[in-house]
Amino acid sequence: MTRILSLLIVLCFSSGLHAKDFHLDDSYSLFGGGSVSLKEVIGKKPVYLKFWASWCLDCRRELPSLEQTYRTYGEEIAMFAVNLNINETEETISRLWQQHKMTIPIVMDNNGSITSNFAFKGTPYHVLINAQGEVVYTTYKDDAQLQEKLAALSGNGVALPQAGASSARTQQSVDANAAVSLIYFSATWCDWYMKEIHPDMAKNCISSLKVVETLHRHQPEKVLQAFVTHLWTEDKDVAEYVRKFSISYPVNIDRNNEQFRHFEATGYPTLLVLKDGQEVGRFTDFDQPEKIIADVKEMLK
Numbered sequence: 001m002t003r004i005l006s007l008l009i010v011l012c013f014s015s016g017l018h019a020k021d022f023h024l025d026d027s028y029s030l031f032g033g034g035s036v037s038l039k040e041v042i043g044k045k046p047v048y049l050k051f052w053a054s055w056c057l058d059c060r061r062e063l064p065s066l067e068q069t070y071r072t073y074g075e076e077i078a079m080f081a082v083n084l085n086i087n088e089t090e091e092t093i094s095r096l097w098q099q100h101k102m103t104i105p106i107v108m109d110n111n112g113s114i115t116s117n118f119a120f121k122g123t124p125y126h127v128l129i130n131a132q133g134e135v136v137y138t139t140y141k142d143d144a145q146l147q148e149k150l151a152a153l154s155g156n157g158v159a160l161p162q163a164g165a166s167s168a169r170t171q172q173s174v175d176a177n178a179a180v181s182l183i184y185f186s187a188t189w190c191d192w193y194m195k196e197i198h199p200d201m202a203k204n205c206i207s208s209l210k211v212v213e214t215l216h217r218h219q220p221e222k223v224l225q226a227f228v229t230h231l232w233t234e235d236k237d238v239a240e241y242v243r244k245f246s247i248s249y250p251v252n253i254d255r256n257n258e259q260f261r262h263f264e265a266t267g268y269p270t271l272l273v274l275k276d277g278q279e280v281g282r283f284t285d286f287d288q289p290e291k292i293i294a295d296v297k298e299m300l301k
């Protein structure tokens with residue numbers, strides 16, 4: 001994970017999306033009340049999207065700079081702090097916003113429908129979009145270069161070239177030919193990264209692994225598909241995760257969180273129970289593992 005986080009501070013120039021290419025919902029909730037339509041903003045004026053999560057330590061460190069940036073360029077650039085809306089609590093966001101006297105609008109993502117437009121591996125992540133709706137700069141760092149690009153985007157600096165184009169969206173789906181009974185969503189870092197920030201969440205992740213492993217071993221005929229988020233995750237992290245917890249079933253990286261969004265999961269871990277292709281159960285709290293195992297077995301009779 002340390003190696004990955006070191007990689008994430010390297011600048012990224014990989015979007016190349018235009019306004020017409022964005023796949024967005026009609027509106028998004030603003031934290032504290034109200035809503036916004038990003039469709040009506042992008043392509044009309046410059047936009048700065050800062051992707052973050054309250055449990056991301058680097059995101060927390062950047063909050064003072066983010067607010068200062070908003071106060072500097074908020075008139076010329078439409079700026080939004082886009083919260084991933086994964087494993088979030090209203091109390092935690094409120095505390096951080098009050099602590100840092102934040103005024104920048106917080107947009108709550110809808111099951112990754114904003115996030116999935118951009119190929120990034122973790123937060124904090126910064127996206128600059130010009131008035132024509134073109135992604136012109138992306139980076140994982142809030143540094144002098146980002147500030148230069150913001151000045152250019154606002155019209156107070158040199159012209160900002162468009163970022164190199166590449167595909168930012170991928171398609172991935174649950175095998176339609178498989179009689180899938182269980183779908184499990186988690187993160188390779190959930191058990192240890194969350195341990196200090198949200199120990200209850202970390203404990204819940206570990207408990208969920210025990211539940212899923214037990215269900216798989218006792219009912220191997222029931223098809224299980226397991227996905228871990230692509231955020232902060234590479235193939236070697238999945239291999240270490242499988243080894244660490246002696247996982248006996250295949251684990252896939254959910255590229256751009258396509259499955260997470262499709263099944264409208266809202267946090268890690270989540271276990272879905274399907275029967276004849278229809279969802280019959282959903283579990284996110286694993287503090288009673290024996291009961292969950294019994295309930296799932298009953299659902300799948």
